[in-house]
Amino acid sequence: MLTDIHALTPYFRNGLLFFPEKTIHALIEVGLDWQVGHRAIRGLSLDDLSSLDQLGQAIDTLLNQVDSTNPFFQALTSDDAYFMLTGKPLG
Structure with a gap:
């Protein structure tokens, strides 16, 4: 089953x-x-730098x-996500 990366x-x-x-x-x-x-x-403020940093580390x-065909890889490396x-x- 394919996963919609937008989800x-x-x-x-x-x-x-x-x-x-x-x-x-x-x-x-x-x-x-x-x-x-x-x-x-629930939604993060862009001022919540500590949480954003922790999210960034977990994303890395x-x-x-995972490999580049994994839906999470595709979703988290998209232009919009970046x-x-x-x-x-x-770029």
């Missing part, structure tokens, strides 16, 4: 950054603190453990 990609709404539950569960499995994960599901860990996580366009 795994972080998104902005009402000025907050949200992470889908499936993505957070995968990040918790590689070491993300569950409290940070819970906040990310996850990306190092922009949302860094505030900068890719």
Whole structure:
């Protein structure tokens, strides 16, 4: 069964950054603190630098453990995800 990468990609709404539950569960499995994960599901302010840093570290860990065909890899390395996580366009 194919997974829609958009269902795994972080998104902005009402000025907050949200992470889908499936993505957070995968990040918790590689070491993300569950409290940070819970906040990310409910929406993070871009001022929450500590949580964003922890998410970034967990994302790096996850990306190092999966190959480029994995839906999480595709979702978290997309142009949109990069922009949302860094505030900068890719390239």
